[in-house]
Amino acid sequence: NEEKNDILYIRYDENKMKYIYLCTGCDMAWKSDISS
Numbered sequence: 001n002e003e004k005n006d007i008l009y010i011r012y013d014e015n016k017m018k019y020i021y022l023c024t025g026c027d028m029a030w031k032s033d034i035s036s
Helices: none
Strands: 007-013 018-023 029-033
Touching: none
Parallel strands: none
Antiparallel strands: 007 018, 018 029
């Protein structure tokens, strides 16, 4: 029985392009921002 881990990402800061990532299999969450 293998569980499939999916990653969901939600943008929470429109101006700075910041995202929070959520793992559906392990219930882990982390933040990241993309700046270029």
